[in-house]
Amino acid sequence: MxxxxxxxxxxxxxxxxxxxxxxxxxxxxxxxxxxxxxxxxxxxxxxxxxxxxxxxxxxxxxxxxxxxxxxxxxxxxxxxxxxxxxxxxxxxxxxxxxxxxxxxxxxxxxxxxxxxxxxxxxxxxxxxxxxxxxxxxxxxxxxxxxxxxxxxxxxxxxxxxxxxxxxxxxxxxxxxxxxxxxxxxxxxxxxxxxxxxxxxxxxxxxxxxxxxxxxxxxxxxxxAESRWYVRRAVGTFDESERELLLADRPTEERSRPYWSVLWALPQNPEVGVPRIVHAPTPTDEPLSLPALLLATFPLDSTRRHVAKGLLTDWLVREAALAYAELLQARAEDGADVLAYVPTGLAAGTVDGALREAIIAELPGTPLIRAVDDGTLLQPRDAVVVEGSDDAFNAVLAPIVRGLVRSTRQSRVALDALRVRRLDLAELVDQLGSAAENRRPEWWRETYAALSGMVTDPLLREALGTLPVPLADGRLVRGARGLLLPGRELPNDVLATFGEYGVRVVHPDAVHESLERLGALPATPRTLLEDSAVRTAVEHSADADDPAAIAEAVLDVIAVDPSQADGMWWLSDLVLRDADGELVPANALVFPGSAAEAVLDDEEVAPIDRALVDRYGHAPLEAVGVLNTLTVVSASDVTLDALPEALADLDGIEDWADDVAPDGSRYGATVGELQAVRDLDWITDGAWPRVLELFGSSPELRRALVGQVRVVGPDDRPLGVPSYAAWWIRDRVLLPDGEPLAGRADPEADPVLATFLDPAPEWTARLDPEIRTAVGLVRTVADLDVDGIGQLLDRLAEPDREVEEAAILRLWSQLGSLTVFPDSAPEYVRVLGDDELSRVVAAADAVVVDGPMWLQREDLGGFVVASGAVADGVSDLFEVPMASEVAAGKIETEGTPADTPAIVRELVPEVPDTWWEHEELAVDGVDVSWWVDENGEPHAATFNGLAKALAWSAGRWSHRHVILAVLDNPSRASELLVDTTFDSFSPRAE
Known part of the structure; x- marks a missing residue:
């Protein structure tokens, strides 16, 4: 049909x-x-x-x-x-x-x-x-x-x-x-x-x-339900709901007013979940949640997508409620449900609506277990401590209400659930008041719980104000700088320093996490570096019981005296002297020591023998008691702001002024500076022994003879005398009232020594480096500015007889100086007669830098030097060069002549032509030879020709050979053979 x-x-x-x-x-x-x-x-x-x-x-x-x-x-x-x-x-x-x-x-x-x-x-x-x-x-x-x-x-x-x-x-x-x-x-x-x-x-x-x-x-x-955790919700719309929610649905669908929602989670986590919405059979709507959703969503005509409308919106809300109930049920069974919390981006329109509705529902659903008692908490009532781990959470649980665990994986889900986050630093701030009455053992457990967190640099910073109980009963914030009692120092010693403000952690609260947070193991070094110990030492003279402070400090240093190295301020510790008086350690000496022998007894006193018997030399020397002269050191020194460690050195500011580049201390630095202290306490008659001490002690020796490397603002390094060398040169006087510096070294150049005061005989026992460092002069180069000025003054003394050979040697040394006195001498020594030099006014002298100018006696007295030395002498004496006061113009006619072939063979550099003169006048003065500005030789005599040819050829040392061959041509072969060996030196073999 x-x-x-x-x-x-x-x-x-x-x-x-x-x-x-x-x-x-x-x-x-x-x-x-x-x-x-x-x-x-x-x-x-x-x-x-x-x-x-x-x-x-x-x-x-x-x-x-x-x-x-x-x-x-x-x-x-x-x-x-x-x-x-x-x-x-x-x-x-x-x-x-x-x-x-x-x-x-x-x-x-x-x-x-x-x-x-x-x-x-x-x-x-x-x-x-x-x-x-x-x-x-x-x-x-x-x-x-x-x-x-x-x-x-x-x-x-x-x-x-x-x-x-x-x-x-x-x-x-x-x-x-x-x-x-x-x-x-x-x-x-x-x-x-x-x-x-x-x-x-x-x-x-x-x-x-x-x-x-x-x-x-x-x-x-x-x-299937035996393999899934299922939550169903079903119902029937009443008449009013049908009219509202199904109004836009087809007629036959409106006749079926039933709805259902099912969520399912696989019991086997390896089972995959279709990431689509089922309505209740599969659709093409994507679903990002890791759960199976089957609901009677209305579909569009393609049967592939959920239709929009009031019915869909209503079912989304019901689905969100069912999802929250499912997660609650799983949480009640002990499951961790944070992985099912919607996070990230939505996969589609329906998925986005579901996620939004679920996220609105979940914060009020008991889902998360409290650390304290394991009860389920609504996320809105929960709190997590940022960065905490399970061990620390267990400690915090009784203190932080609603505390739940948080991991890196769950962070996004907890944020989506709007769980309150308590910053670790904020919690630490609250911890002091919340746990101020806790026993030290509880704090140790807390620090142990932190051991997994303090390895994270960011968390360590947040724990910077963590409360720590001290041995004296106080609770302080922050572990940095606190001392951790250990085996190196007994607790009673630490307790003694506690009275002076040293902060020592309570022994029952000690844990290795505190060290990672900045606490220091209580060693002699860390204890002495504590600012409270320094304050106690520096004010020990005013303390009610200075002896107690001294005893505590010495007990600590006695454990390991080397750990007091560089702590110059320990010298302020007051100790008893032999008369029972309280004296700073740096003004005490060991009886019978070198320091006692050389230092002024009005400045220093012998230490109480009982202290020496109890502690020995090493701990007492570590606090500054003197056995010999002491070296203080400082690193990265800025000359315009010298460190405290150097402040008590006599004249240290004057030294910094003198050695600063270009006279300015600003921006000048010294990488490492070693200085000998108490030089101003040395008695006048003790210097021979003191300088022998410098020679016998490597440390003192380095502090004296080693140059200091000063780096200026332009980064150029400059080597300057050490502080000790500068002080001795500037301030040590001999019994005659004259300085030790500037005197002739026992091994000085004999010519130079004749112009200097002799050094005391005892200086001969010193090694050469020590003698040079304290200012004794071996060569002209050892002279300082004042010494150079004194030498020039003595050179100008007319009563002194100085041979020409000696003055020539001095001129060659003076011309190489790099520092000059502030003013030039008024009188200078020049060549004289009978092989002796003479003194003339500086205005009547010239510097002769070439042999032909020696013929010009009309120019004044001669200071003789050559090359760069001549320039140096001219600058030092402020005496002009001969070429600067005379034109050197040849005024007579000459006849050109060929240079003899034998001369050219002997000295190939000579010019081919020379100029012969009956009489040779230069600037109106008769001379025997000359070389003009063009380098051409002129001569009026046989001897003059040899000199003119040699000078013009740049072979002045060959003048005698040239003269010999000109005077006796028959010797030409002999002289030619001899020149074969001009560049040969037997010692080179």
């Missing part, structure tokens, strides 16, 4: 045929393209629900045919009509047990077959593409024939039912038989059967068992 009615309708109105064909093709190729397994399972579930029996379905695939057998209500006439009528479901009155809607799900079979067959206990029906096409052709309708040709033979398969013979398999009520169309259909069915899983059972509660047989291998799906 259905078939005849449909054919009649098509014949009467071919457009209806076209509409049916298009609708069926849209479903088969669109929304139901890959839904054949799901839709047939859904039909099986509905059949079981209608019959009120447990649903079972079996998918059997072999030899290109898929057979789907199920239990439940058999095929009825209404069912056949529903199958053959698009969008007219036979399930209208089935109630909420029916999952399928609109009666179009069966069209999914057309994706894989053209000849579907349904066999039931009440009969069978089949559909056929070929038979439908034949039936249309048999009608003889030109309109239908035209449509058939236009569609290339494609007809709506499911509109014309045909009778079918057969029975469903035993034990089943209905069977759907699908001969597969081609290889593509076969591949699709295989894939869909392989993908069938628990989600299908959960989506279809009417089914209790699904069997999948492929090529003889059977897989059974059953009892």
């Amino acid at each position: 259905v078939r005849e009615r449909v054919l009649a309708g098509w014949a009467a109105a071919p457009v209806r045929f076209r509409e049916d064909a298009n609708a069926e093709e849209e479903l088969a190729l669109g929304g139901y393209l890959d839904r054949v397994v799901v839709e047939l399972a859904q039909n099986a579930a509905d059949a079981a629900a209608r019959a009120g029996v447990p649903g079972r379905v079996r998918f059997s695939f072999r030899d290109g045919t898929l057979v789907v057998a199920n239990t439940g209500a058999p095929l009825s006439a209404d069912g056949v009509e529903s199958l053959a009528t698009l969008r007219a479901s036979a399930k209208r009155d089935d109630g909420q047990s029916a999952v399928g809607r609109f009666g179009v799900g069966f069209s999914a079979v057309l994706a894989v077959t053209d000849e579907p067959v349904i066999l039931s206990r009440t009969g069978g029906v089949r559909f056929s593409l070929a038979d439908t096409a034949a039936a249309i052709t048999a009608l003889g309708s030109s309109g239908l024939d035209t449509e058939l040709r236009r569609r290339d033979g494609q007809v709506p398969v499911l509109r014309l039912p045909f009778p079918a013979e057969g029975e469903p398999p035993e034990g089943y009520d209905t069977a759907v038989i699908l001969p597969l169309r081609d290889d593509a259909a076969t591949e699709l069915v295989r894939r869909l059967l392989a993908e069938a899983d628990d989600a299908l059972l959960l989506a279809l509660p009417g089914l209790e068992r699904i069997e999948v047989e492929v090529d003889g291998e059977v897989r059974v799906l059953a009892d």
Whole structure:
């Protein structure tokens, strides 16, 4: 009857045929393209629900045919009509047990077959593409024939039912038989059967068992809820809700006012969860949550996407509530549910709405266990401590209400739940008042709990104000600088310093974490470096019990005296002298010591013998008691702001002024400075022994003879005398009232020594470096500015007889000086007669830097030097060069002559031509030879010619050879042979 009615309708109105064909093709190729397994399972579930029996379905695939057998209500006439009528479901009155809607799900079979067959206990029906096409052709309708040709033979398969013979398999009520169309259909069915899983059972509660047989291998799906944690919510809309929520839904959908939501989490974490929304069968809506969602969301016409509207919004809220209840149930079972909290970006519109609703619901749902008692807390009532770990949380739990654990992995989830975060530094600030009455042992446990956190630099900074109990009962903030009692120093010693403000951690609270937070193990060094100890030492003279302070300090230093190195301020510690008086340590000497022998007894006193017997020399020397002279050191010294360690040195500011580059201390630095202290306390008669001490002590020696490297603002280094050398040169006077510095060294140049005062005989016992450092003069280069001035004054004394050879040697040394006195001498010594020099006014002297100027006696007295030395002497004496006071112009005519060949052979550098003069006058003065500004030699005598040729050739030392060959040409061969050895030195061999 259905078939005849449909054919009649098509014949009467071919457009209806076209509409049916298009609708069926849209479903088969669109929304139901890959839904054949799901839709047939859904039909099986509905059949079981209608019959009120447990649903079972079996998918059997072999030899290109898929057979789907199920239990439940058999095929009825209404069912056949529903199958053959698009969008007219036979399930209208089935109630909420029916999952399928609109009666179009069966069209999914057309994706894989053209000849579907349904066999039931009440009969069978089949559909056929070929038979439908034949039936249309048999009608003889030109309109239908035209449509058939236009569609290339494609007809709506499911509109014309045909009778079918057969029975469903035993034990089943209905069977759907699908001969597969081609290889593509076969591949699709295989894939869909392989993908069938628990989600299908959960989506279809009417089914209790699904069997999948492929090529003889059977897989059974059953009892899904035993493998999943499930939360269901179901209900029925009342009349007002139906009018509001279903107003925009199709009529038949509005007649089914039932809704349901199911969330499921796999019990096996390795089981994958489909990341799509099921409504309740799969859709194309993505889902980012790691849970399975099946809900009766309304779908659009494609059956692939959730439709927008009030119903969807309402179901989203119900789904969020159910999700929160599921997580709460899992949390109550002891599971960590933070991994299921929505974080990150939404995967789609529906997913975004679900996440937003869930995040609004979860903060008020008990989900997180409190560290303290394990009770479940609502996230809005919970708090996490930033950076804390489990060990520290266990300590904090009784103090911080609502404390929960936090890991790096859970941070984003906790933030999404709006769990309050307490900054670690903020907690530490609160910890002092919250735990101020705790015992030291509790604090040790707290520090032990922190051991895993203090390795993180950022967390260490946050723990900077962590409370720490001290041995004196105080609770202070911050471990930095506190002292940790240990084995090196006894507790009673530490307790003594506690009275002076030293902060020592309570022994019962000590833990290694405190050291990582800046506390220092209590060693002699760390204790002495404590500012409170320094304050106690520097004010020990005013203390109520100075002896107690002295005893405590010496007890500490006695453990290891080397740890007091560089602590110059220990010398302020007051100790008893031999008379029982309190005296700073740096003004005490050991009885019988070198220091006692050389230092003024009005400045120093011998130390109490009892202290020496108790502590020995090393601890007492460490605090400044003198056994010999003492060296103090300082690093990275800035000359314009000298460190405290050097402040007591006599004249140290004057030294800095004198050695500063260009006279300015600003920006000048010294990397390492060693200075000898107490030089001003040395008695006048003790200097011979003192300087021997310098020679016998490597440390004192370095502090005296080593130059100090001063670096100026321009980064140029400059070597300057040490402080000790400067002080001795500047301030040490001999018994005659004259300084030791500037006197002739025992090994001084004899010529130089004649102009200097002799050094005392005892200086001969000193090594040369010591003698030079204290200012004794061995060569002109050892003279300082004052010494140079004194030498020049003594050179100008007319009563002194100075041989020309001596003065020539002095001039060669003076011309190499780099420092000059402030003023030039008024008188200078020049060449004289009878091999003795003479003194003339500086204005009557010239510097002769070439031998031809020695013929110009009209210029004044001669100071003789050559090259750079001549320039130096000219600057030192402020005496002009001869060439600066005379033009040197040749005023007589000469005749050119060839230089003898033998001379050119002996001295190849000589000019080829020289100028012969009967009389040779230069600037109106008769001379025997000259070399003009062009380097041409002029001569009026035989001897003069030899000198002129040698000077012009730059071979002044060859003048005698040239004269010899000119005077006696027969010696030419002999002299030529001799020149072969001019550059040879036997010592070089």
